[in-house]
Amino acid sequence: MCCGSKRLIIVDAVYDEFMDKYRSSVAALRAGDPHDPVTQLAPLSTQSAVDMLAEQVKTAIDSGATAERLGEAVPKQGAFFQPTILTDVKPDNPAYQTEFFGPVSLVFRVADEDEAISVANASIYGLGGSVFTRDVVRGERVARRIETGMVFVNHPTVVRADIPFGGVKNSGFGTELTEFGIREFVTNKVVGVVDIDAPF
Incomplete structure (x- = not known):
């Protein structure tokens, strides 16, 4: 979804506490049938969407990002993608200006309000x-x-x-x-x- 939260910009004062809670929440996501009320992580629209997302993540890692894949392994049947958090994404990394249409989030650690706004507006x-x-x-x-x-x-x-x-x-x-x-x-x-x- 184009207005889904993809880039999380966290000030240093709360970064560690936030990341502990965020990792736990992402790891707890339940993948499954989108018609099942207990499902929290549905498949992508097509396998090609999964392949594109995987290539974007690979490019980010190859360019210096750190990736954490969290939670239980997603089902092999269906166009699922393992929830992933990317950190250490620098401005020269293609991921800095990439939209990830799937369960991939970029997390930026910033010193203060002004740096947070600067990172947000650099998109x-x-x-x-x-x-x-x-x-x-x-x-x-x-x-x-x-x-x-x-x-x-x-x-x-x-x-x-x-x-x-x-x-x-x-x-x-x-x-x-x-x-x-x-x-x-x-x-x-x-x-x-x-x-x-x-x-x-």
Whole structure:
């Protein structure tokens, strides 16, 4: 899903605690039939999607990233991909600007708020983002500095009919939904009428 969380940017003060909990949560994901209510990790759309994702991960590793494959082995039947966390992804690694459409997340460790914003804005994509913090005022301040079409504070990116949906940079060509989406179908035209005897 193009607005799914793929890049996690964690400040140093909470990084270790976050990673312990995140690894445990990813490892506990239950793969299976998407129609089964207990399934938390469904297969990808096709085997070619799995192959492409595997190649992207391999390229990331070959370029210096560290990969952790977590959880029980996914089923061999079906287009499943083992949940993977990539760390140590530097700006010169192709993964830095790659969208991974599957259970692969990139985790960046940063010193502070400013570095977090810098890493977030270094992406060539800009659809959605989230800021998680106990300080909501600070969260809104950070959200306003992030270069994406949508940013939510203390909530994952959502798609709802009553909220405009759209991104910036290489993420989309305008806005969908609400009156802002309707305006995308309209071309504004200016017609100026001035009296013939008026000076210009």
